[in-house]
Amino acid sequence: MQEPRHQYGLSARILHWLTVVMLLLTVPIGFAMTYRGSDLKIWDATTNTLYSSHKLLGFLILLIVVARLINNRISGTPPDEPGMKKIFKLAAHSTHHILCLLLLLVPVTGWVAISMLPALNIFGLFSLPAITSPDQKLSRLIFDYHAYLAYALLAVIAAHIAGALFHQFVLRDGIIRRMWPSRSSS
Numbered sequence: 001m002q003e004p005r006h007q008y009g010l011s012a013r014i015l016h017w018l019t020v021v022m023l024l025l026t027v028p029i030g031f032a033m034t035y036r037g038s039d040l041k042i043w044d045a046t047t048n049t050l051y052s053s054h055k056l057l058g059f060l061i062l063l064i065v066v067a068r069l070i071n072n073r074i075s076g077t078p079p080d081e082p083g084m085k086k087i088f089k090l091a092a093h094s095t096h097h098i099l100c101l102l103l104l105l106v107p108v109t110g111w112v113a114i115s116m117l118p119a120l121n122i123f124g125l126f127s128l129p130a131i132t133s134p135d136q137k138l139s140r141l142i143f144d145y146h147a148y149l150a151y152a153l154l155a156v157i158a159a160h161i162a163g164a165l166f167h168q169f170v171l172r173d174g175i176i177r178r179m180w181p182s183r184s185s186s
């Protein structure tokens with residue numbers, strides 16, 4: 001398997017894998033809390049802790065994604081691997097753009113919805129700043145958008161991971177090393 005010629009910078013790689021870890025926590029917590037709260041109607045300390053954790057982690061993901069976009073702007077991203085087919089370049093670039101857009105839209109809709117409810121408190125310790133005035137009726141609709149956009153994000157992530165695995169095991173071009181946490185030997 002060949003080594004890729006370029007690698008993302010250390011900060012870009014850290015922010016990429018940090019986002020992955022945060023999503024691995026945020027998404028299951030999102031499903032668990034709505035199952036306990038909305039479906040089972042259990043509104044106890046556990047449910048509240050799950051909601052607070054989800055809101056806080058989701059908000060941190062928003063900050064990380066903004067940091068990542070600024071970092072990409074300042075440091076730039078590595079050029080595409082030479083010899084990569086145009087169709088694969090197009091697929092990869094469009095997937096990355098859609099991922100970044102959804103990683104902004106999902107937390108922002110969550111934040112707007114809890115501002116409208118309002119339910120901004122985290123662990124009874126502090127509150128996130130409100131970004132809209134209260135409107136309980138509209139908050140329900142925005143929560144629905146939040147859920148649909150989160151499902152869309154999961155679908156695009158699945159396509160992104162399938163693409164990375166396709167490069168690794170079918171094309172065997174070693175492209176995963178471009179984003180691997182450790183330094184590439186080339």
Ligand code: HEM
Pocket residue numbers: 023026027030031034038054055056057058059061062103106107108110111114128143144146147150151153
């Ligand atoms: C990338 C970040 C985020 C992801 C991937 C995400 C994902 C999800 C998912 C999968 C659900 C369950 C949807 C359902 O099946 O009903 C959910 C619900 C929810 N999320 Fe997020 N979320 C994120 C960020 C946020 C943020 C930043 C907030 C608020 C600050 C937030 C607040 C909520 C709330 C309150 C619900 C419950 C909605 C309801 O009762 O229908 N989320 N989220």
Ligand code: HEM
Pocket residue numbers: 012016019020023068072092096097099100157160161164165175176177178179180
């Ligand atoms: C789970 C959530 C994931 C998200 C949200 C995500 C998001 C992204 C984004 C937005 C980029 C574009 C680079 C940038 O703008 O910084 C990227 C690049 C990349 N990701 Fe992920 N990723 C995820 C998981 C994974 C996984 C599990 C793998 C490996 C199996 C992976 C491998 C890569 C590789 C190799 C690149 C560089 C592609 C290139 O430009 O050649 N990603 N990812």
